[in-house]
Amino acid sequence: xPKSNGGDIDHLLIGPGGVFTINTKHHSGASVWVGDEMxxxxxxxxLPYAASSKAEAxxxxxxxxxxxxxxxxxxxxxxxxxxxxxxRAVTQYAVRIYQEREVSSLGPLxxxxxxxxxxxxxxxxxHRRVWLRP
Numbered sequence: 001x002p003k004s005n006g007g008d009i010d011h012l013l014i015g016p017g018g019v020f021t022i023n024t025k026h027h028s029g030a031s032v033w034v035g036d037e038m039x040x041x042x043x044x045x046x047l048p049y050a051a052s053s054k055a056e057a058x059x060x061x062x063x064x065x066x067x068x069x070x071x072x073x074x075x076x077x078x079x080x081x082x083x084x085x086x087x088r089a090v091t092q093y094a095v096r097i098y099q100e101r102e103v104s105s106l107g108p109l110x111x112x113x114x115x116x117x118x119x120x121x122x123x124x125x126x127h128r129r130v131w132l133r134p
Contacts, residue, residue, distance in 0.1 A: 009056055009131075014122045017109025018073035020096070021060050023053040028082040034097050035089040039078075050095045053078045063131060067124045073112045079103055 011022035025032075030041045038046040053076035061074035077096040080086055088097050098105075113121065124130055 009060060012060065012125055013077075013103075013106055014113075014125060015107065015109070015118050016111065016113055016115065017106060018075060018112035019060065019064065019121060019125075020075050020077045020106055021053065021056045022077050022079055022103070023049070023056055024079045024081055024100075025049060026081045029084050030082075031085045031087075032080050032083050033087045033089070034078065034092055034095075036092055036094065049078055050076075050092070050097075053095045064121055064124060067130060068117075068120060070117060072121055077103070077106065 009021055010024045013020040013022060025039075027041050031043070033040045033043075034050055037048065037051040039049040040046055057074045057076035061072055064072040064074065075096060076094070077098060079098045079100055079102075081100045083099060086097065086099050096106075
């Protein structure tokens with residue numbers, strides 16, 4: 001979905017476990033290392049993937065809380081597709097880091113939103129105009 005400040009959000013996962021922004025990165029066959037703010041693909045230059053994921057989550061939280069009557073917990077998730085290996089820095093706790101086959105572990109999470117709240121967030125999130133307002 002496009003953002004009013006430019007860029008887009010790849011995917012949102014909304015459920016009892018809260019809201020997760022899913023930032024997907026395709027690096028077929030690559031070796032990826034993710035630190036607190038950046039990532040390296042095949043040992044190359046640092047890429048701001050983790051920092052971007054955190055910024056997306058903050059943006060989404062701001063948009064949703066502008067329209068909800070309750071606090072909306074939003075967590076960033078960075079998902080690598082097609083990579084050969086994925087390594088996380090020991091200090092990396094701010095962003096959930098997954099390979100595509102691990103994303104399903106977010107589904108059974110609970111305790112952050114009631115079923116009614118999750119439905120309300122979903123109803124708001126599906127309207128395009130919500131995301132385009134500056």
